[in-house]
Amino acid sequence: MEWSETAVTAVAAFRGKHAEAYVELESGPDGAMVDIGGWLGLEESVDLQALLCCIVNSLEQGYRLSLDLSTVTYISSTGVGALSNALVCARKKGAVLAIARISESAERILKALGILGYFQSERYDE
Amino acid sequence: MSEGDRCREITEDDIEAELEIRTRMLKLTADLCSIYAKDISENANVSATNIIKRSFKADAAAIFYVSGTMQYHYCLAGTDFPIALTGERWRASVNDRAADDEVFRFGPWAPPGMDSSLPLWISYKLYTSNTEGGFIFLGRSKFDWSDEEQADLVAVVKAITPIIQVRFERLRDEAIRIEAEKRLAKNERRLRTFLEGSRDMIYTANAQDVITSVNAAGLTLLGYSSKSELVGKPFSTFVVDAVDRSLQRKKVRETGYAADYEISLKRADGSRIFCLETAYAIRNAAGNIVELQGIVKDITERIASESAMWKMNIELADANMELKKTHAVMVQHEKMASIGQLAAGVAHEINNPLGFLKSNHEMLESYIRTLGALYAEIRALVPDKLDEIANRYDLAYIQSEIDAIFSESDEGYARIMRIVENLKNFSRSDxxxxxxxxxxxxxxxxxxxxxxxxxxxxxxxxxxxxxxxxxxxxxxxxxxxxxxxxxxxxxxxxxxxxxxxxxxxxxxxxxxxxxxxxxxxxxxxxxxxxxxxxxxxxxxxxxxxxxxxxxxxxxxxxxxxxxxxxxxxxxxxxxxxxxxxxxxxxxxxxxxxxxx
Incomplete structure (x- = not known):
């Protein structure tokens, strides 16, 4: 798939603003992948929330978006909120949001806050 | 000095008198040095004023000075304590009655606290401090001050000035130190009240992350009753996952602080709490971390309510999505079912007219065949005339077509009936x-x-x-x-x-x-x-x-x-x-x- 210009611009803006976190848009035969990594503190997470909604809204209905969280070193509760909000955006859009890979620390937090189960997990599907 | 005086011979009495004066002045100087050296209190000025008055055989002596605490004082010989003056009154007393570097003569004057004025006064600067200075005043009711006496005053003052200067600076420094200590103590009390009164845990830890101090809120947060249960233990003791603490310390090492870091802590009863911590590193001159200072806030309830809200939002979105799906599926089901109903309806509606059409068709075929038989019988009776008429109407062709028409119609009816039957079969409306x-x-x-x-x-x-x-x-x-x-x-x-x-x-x-x-x-x-x-x-x-x-x-x-x-x-x-x-x-x- 080809990413929309809006999504590409939003990701570039995020990367320009936050040095300790990064977001990368990837495409594969099975759909779209967003690689999110680094330090997702309060400030990064506030912007991540808007960014993820922008990315999800740029998808076509019924599309599947996978998140690669394997390089997340730290995720704050605001970051978890950003992911759950992205999930809501995806549901409204009729898109599927799945977690392809996740770091141990992020998995621990998402589990502790009871959010992990709401995501489709490709890792478990395999 | 008159010409006659200069010419007067110096007698033994003069020498003795001069010696006595010199001795008195020397003793005065020594006594003043001793007083100021031994007694660092304000009383030293009282004693000094008294012996200056006595040594100079004055009727009044006064010292105006600024104390170490930068307060304006004045000592009058014969009184027991220094008198505190306002800066304004102190300056009003001194100004115009003292010169910078010479003895100043003036009078009459009654210094503060004296009932009557004296006519003959001299003054000399004792020391200088910033814009202010200390001054000594000597007054007499008669016998004006001689040049020698004025010179003696200058000599004595200059002799004791260094010690007074040092003493003043010492007192001032001491006063500043005491004031600083008071402020420090006040600040410490304020800080302690602030720390102990804080609802958030405030702690310090050494470079090895061992807790060195913690406030009362820290005990409440972690569920302990005594600070000794926390102090001396590694902070990681109270962290659910030590990796989280390591990550935070790494951040502090790299950037000097970690703001709003969320970490799970375990309480004394084993329960877990979500906390928000901001930690700073204190470094020594070599840049090594010597202390960590942190503020920890319990955000368990906030996180729980946020988490519940996230879940609710997701579930609402799910429910909404399901509702939309269900609605759309129902609509589609209805559409699909309506195709069957439509088919059934069409079949039913066609079936009735088809019934009487087919019936009429069969009846018509029967009647046509009857008419054919009738025609055959009539033709047998009047063949010539009828053949002529039949030829005129091309009856032979019509007769040959009638069979084909009925045959095709039969097939058409059969096809319509099959379609109707299939429509009924498709819908299976019953x-x-x-x-x-x-x-x-x-x-x-x-x-x-x-x-x-x-x-x-x-x-x-x-x-x-x-x-x-x-x-x-x-x-x-x-x-x-x-x-x-x-x-x-x-x-x-x-x-x-x-x-x-x-x-x-x-x-x-x-x-x-x-x-x-x-x-x-x-x-x-x-x-x-x-x-x-x-x-x-x-x-x-x-x-x-x-x-x-x-x-x-x-x-x-x-x-x-x-x-x-x-x-x-x-x-x-x-x-x-x-x-x-x-x-x-x-x-x-x-x-x-x-x-x-």
Missing amino acids: QGLKFERYDVNAGIESTLVVARNEIKYVADVQLKLGPLPRIMARGNEINQVFLNILVNAAQAIASQKRETRGVIAISTVARADSVLITIKDNGPGILPAIVNKVFDPFFTTKEPGKGTGLGLSISYDIITTKHGGVLSIDSTPGEGSVFSIVLPIEREPDHSPEMD
């Missing part, structure tokens, strides 16, 4: 939700009649229907599935730019306890990436507005959920798709109830 014996092959044939208009312009249908047992099913729903797949196949073929007509091949075969129906088309096929999505609700490859994406989803539900069968697809891009339907012959006893 079946409702009941599971009944159903003929799969008949269902396919009647569905083909309904779908004929979609298929006939783009594809040929190849039927290979094997002998099948009648299965337990809701025939109307199975027919809807056939219709969906057949119409999809026809539309897929129609979407291609192709030179030849497409082929839709339908076959059925009986298995041990099921029947297999395959519907194969040679359309464009479906990409592997999306082939497993064709049964997802709302998934469609058709242009927007041309497909709801629900037909195959509902078909999947009908075959798998309602009938316990299997619906699968095998597709090759460029070659076409094959839908396989497996339906059990007998219904599973524990399968979904009939009224689901």
Whole structure:
């Protein structure tokens, strides 16, 4: 798939603003992948929330978006909120949001806050 | 000094007097040095004033000075304590009564606290501090001050000035130190009150992350009763996962602080709390961390409510999505059912007129044949005349056509009746939700009649229907599935730019306890990436507005959920798709109830 210009611009803006976190848009035969990594503190997470909604809204209905969280070193509760909000955006859009890979620390937090189960997990599907 | 005085001989008495004065001044100097050296209190000025007055044989002596605490004071000989003056009054007393570097003579004057004034005064600067200075005043009621006395005053003051200067600076420094200590103590009390009164845990830890101090809120937060239970222990003791603390310390090492870091801590009772911590590193001159200072806030309740809100939002979105799906599926079901109802309605409406048309047709045929017999009998009676008339009306041709017309009409009626029958079979309007014996092959044939208009312009249908047992099913729903797949196949073929007509091949075969129906088309096929999505609700490859994406989803539900069968697809891009339907012959006893 080809990413929309809006999504590409939003990701570039995020990367320009936050040095300790990064977001990368990837495409594969099975759909779209967003690689999110680094330090997702309060400030990064506030912007991540808007960014993820922008990315999800740029998808076509019924599309599947996978998140690669394997390089997340730290995720704050605001970051978890950003992911759950992205999930809501995806549901409204009729898109599927799945977690392809996740770091141990992020998995621990998402589990502790009871959010992990709401995501489709490709890792478990395999 | 007069000319006569200069010429006067110096007598022994003069020398003795001079010696006495010099001795007195020396003693005065020594005494003053001793007083100021030994007594650092304000009383030293009282003592100094008294002995200066005595040594200079003055009627009054006073010292104006600024104390170490930068307060304005004044000592009058004969009084017991220094008097504090306002800066304004102090300056009013001193100004115009003292010169910078010389003895100043003036009078009359009554210093503060003296009842009567004295006429003869001299003053000299004792020391200088910033813009202010200390001054000594000597007063007499008679015998004006001689030049020698003035010189003695200057000499004495200059002799004791260093010690007074040092003493003043010492007192001032001491006062500043005491004031600083007071402020420090006040600040410490304020800080301690602030720390202890804080609702957040405030702690310090050494470079090894061992807690060195903690406030009362820290005890409450972690559920301990004594600071000794925390102080001396590594902070990681109270962290749920030590990795979290390591990550935070790494951040502090690299950037000097970690703001708003969320960490899970474990309390004394084993429960876990979510905390928000901001920690700073204190470094020594070499840049090494010597202390960590942190503020920890319990955000467990906030996180719990946020988490509940996230879940609620997701579940609401899910419910909303489900509602939309359900609504759309219901609408689609209604549409599909209405095709059956429409077919049933059309069949019913056609059936009635068809009945009397067919009946009338048969009656008409009978009447025509009767008329034919009548004509034959009349012709036998009057052949010539009748043949002439018959030739005029070309009766021979009409008679030859009548049979063909009735034959074609019979065939037409039979076809209409078959269509009506197929429409009735397709809709199975009398079946409702009941599971009944159903003929799969008949269902396919009647569905083909309904779908004929979609298929006939783009594809040929190849039927290979094997002998099948009648299965337990809701025939109307199975027919809807056939219709969906057949119409999809026809539309897929129609979407291609192709030179030849497409082929839709339908076959059925009986298995041990099921029947297999395959519907194969040679359309464009479906990409592997999306082939497993064709049964997802709302998934469609058709242009927007041309497909709801629900037909195959509902078909999947009908075959798998309602009938316990299997619906699968095998597709090759460029070659076409094959839908396989497996339906059990007998219904599973524990399968979904009939009224689901």
